[in-house]
Structure formats: structure tokens, C-alpha cells
Amino acid sequence: MNTSMRLLGVGFLLATVGLAGCEKPPVEVVQRGYRGTGMEQVVSPGAFQEKVAANQAPEAIPAVPSSGPKAKDIYQNVQVLGDLSVGEFNRLMAAITEWVSPEEGCTYCHGMEGFAADDKYTKKVARVMIAMTQRANETWGANHTAPTGVTCYTCHRGNNVPEYVWVTEDAPKMPGSFAAHPTGQNVAGVAGVGYASLPYDPFTPYLEGEKDIRMAGDTALPTGNRKSIKQTEWTYSLMMHFSQSLGVNCTYCHNSRAFANWEQSPPTRLKAWHGIRMVRELNNEFVWETNDWLPEHRQGPSGDPQKVACNTCHQGAYKPLYGAPMLKDYPNLAKQSAGSKKLIEVATESESASASAATTGGGG
Ligand code: HEC
């Protein structure tokens, strides 16, 4: 064999080894719409398996009878869970501990003054959280959260505060400039918006405020809603957050030849539309309710609480925990109790899309 033949052989060997290593394509393309519309999802099987492993629901605590004396007959200070049987009440306390404070245990919410006292801020927050979880399941079930449903674990996953939360940030300083960038554009390196060089905080205007989520208009003259490049950039920033939170491409909710067109959008977009309204309500009517009790280290630079976004529940999955139906094992969290309703009087929100038409896009 001459040298060039030998090299060829080595080359062939390398090519075969290389091919063997590439047996599994690094990405797969799944068609979700009509052929030729480009409505496909690009998934990486390896990364997907890792995400599935990281999004497993814990095993449920065995059920207990709902008969017998009620919590309100035995305990002194039960404002939202009074109608549970004592057995169910204690089972839920054990579950909450596993979901929110597995290391600290019951004492994370209950202090020296006994179980009935409200001496710890964490207990008062937890009471609002119970009402919030019930609300997310009952009122938003049909349009967004059912049948999978929401428990404390959906967001907390064993952490005192969920891993994915946001606060209204001071505008980051631009390298080489004295002042903060006035509009928040072109700030790379912000994880919440996929590290895109887009406005860094789409959360405050859209997931707390009710700014219009729009881009270029569809009429020749400006009519009502203000359309500008700036507004488009803010909208795209939010959309990056959607895609990243759910682990999907834009085409999971849009036909990319006509982003704005609802008739060409799959039903997932409507789910997302309701999701936006749900998140606004959870933040404004519940999370903000806890702000007076929070220690400073649980607040943002402007003194606001850490709030909910899409990734707080979704954490990279198109359905939280890939649709593991945890809620069915904890039916006490599925419906608002009379006490929960009393604790939080939710302002009746108008769900019409036109309600926010008068407002402008974020940032300007
Ligand atoms: C994350 C916070 C949290 C943790 C952890 C927690 N609890 Fe509670 N607990 C609460 C809240 C909130 C209430 C009040 C419920 C209501 O108002 O209906 C409560 C009430 C109680 C009461 C009723 C006391 C009374 O007389 O009013 C008992 C008993 C109790 N918890 C036991 C436990 C036990 C036992 C554990 C540990 C296994 C535990 N809790 C862990 C938040 C918590």
C-alpha cells in the first residue's frame, strides 16, 4: 500500500467513525401545520431528554378520607383551608412542606408562637399563595391550565422562591457609556429574553401592565394602536421569552408568514393569549398583595416583589412538567374556597382584547 492509499484508508476509517457518532441526527424536525407553510418544530432529542428528566413530578402522598371533623372545628386560625377534614389538612401541610421548604420543614412557616400564630411572613405569603393556586386552577382552568393543573410544585420545585421569577430592574448600564440606555434596547446577555439584543424587560409593561402587544399596523394610516419599530422590538422581546419558557419555536403559535393573523395561528396561540391575562392577574391581584410583608432581600431594586412569568410554571416545557396531572391528587387546590375568595377580592377584569387598545407598546 502506498502512502496515499494508506491515508485514504485512514480517511475512510475516520469517516465511518464520524458517521457512527452521527447516527442520531442532532436535531429533528416535526411538522405541525400544512406542508409548505414552514410550521414545524425543530427539536434536539438529546436536550429534550435532559429536559424531560428535569421536569418530573414527585410522587403524591397517599390520599386520606375527606370525612371526619373539619379543620375549622379543631384549629384556631384557618382562613382558607377550614373546610378540609383534619386528615386532608395535615396531608396538604406535609405536601406544601415537600414542595416549598423540604429542608427547613414546618418551621419555615410556623415559629415559636405555635401553629396558629401568623408571626412568620412566610405563613402569610403561603396563605395568599394557596388562594392564588386555587384561582389559577378554577378560573383559568378551561382557558389555560386544565387538565394538567397547577400546584405549589409547578412553580416552586422544592425551592422557597421559584427559580424563575422577575423584578423590575434598573436599566443596565451600557458598556462605555455614562448613563443607562434610555429605552432598554440593545442590551445583550439578559437570560429572560433568550440573550437577544432586545429590550431587557418586556415583563413590566406586558406581564404586569396591560400594554398592547403589537408590531406594524395593518392599515395605511395610523389608527388607534401606535405602531413603531420600538414597539415591535418590545413585542419580539416578549416573544423570545415565550419561546424560551415553553422550549418551542415561534411556529408553535404562529404561521411565520403572517405573525399577526389569528386565522392562520394554531390553537396554542389562543392558550398563550389567555396565559398572558392570567399572569397579569396572578401578579397584580396576588403576588403584589404579599409585598408589604416581604423582607428587603426578597424585593427588586424598586421595592417590588418577585413576580410570575411564563417560565415560572413552564420551566422550558410546553406544558409544565410535560403535562403530569399532579392536581388530581390534590383536589383541595382545584377550587377557590369561600375563605380564599374573602382573602382576595379579585377585581373583575374585562377580558376583551380591545380593552387595552388605547395603551401603547412598552417603552415608548
Ligand atoms: C409554606 C408554609 C407552610 C409550611 C411549610 C407549613 N405550613 Fe402549616 N400552615 C400554613 C398556613 C398558610 C396555614 C393557615 C391556613 C389557613 O389559613 O387556612 C397553616 C396552618 C397550620 C395549622 C393550623 C393551626 C391553627 O390552629 O390554626 C397546623 C396545625 C399546621 N399548619 C401544621 C403544619 C405542619 C405539621 C407542617 C409541617 C409538616 C406545616 N404546617 C407546614 C403554612 C405552612
Ligand code: HEC
Ligand atoms: C404561579 C407560581 C406560583 C405558585 C403556583 C405558587 N407560588 Fe409561592 N411564590 C411564587 C412567587 C413568584 C414568589 C415570590 C413572591 C412572594 O414572595 O410573594 C413566591 C413566594 C412564596 C413564599 C415566600 C418564600 C420566601 O422565602 O420568601 C412562600 C412561603 C410560598 N411562595 C408558598 C407557596 C405555596 C404554599 C404554594 C401552593 C399553595 C405556592 N407558593 C404556589 C410563585 C408561586
Ligand code: HEC
Ligand atoms: C406560546 C405561544 C407564542 C409563541 C411561542 C410566540 N408567540 Fe408571538 N404572539 C403570541 C400571542 C398570544 C400574541 C398576541 C398577544 C396579544 O394580543 O396580547 C403574539 C403576538 C405576536 C406579534 C404581534 C402581532 C401583532 O398583532 O402585531 C408578533 C410580531 C409575534 N407574536 C412574533 C413572534 C415571534 C417572532 C416569535 C418567536 C420568537 C413568537 N411570536 C413566539 C403567542 C406566541
Ligand code: HEC
Ligand atoms: C400558573 C402556571 C402557568 C403559567 C404562569 C403559564 N402557564 Fe401556560 N400552561 C400551564 C399549564 C398547567 C398548561 C397545561 C394545560 C393542559 O393540560 O393542556 C399550560 C399550557 C400552555 C400552552 C398549551 C401547550 C400545548 O402544547 O397545548 C401554551 C401555549 C401556554 N401554556 C403558554 C403560556 C404562556 C405564553 C405563558 C406566559 C404568558 C404561560 N403559558 C404561563 C400553566 C401555566
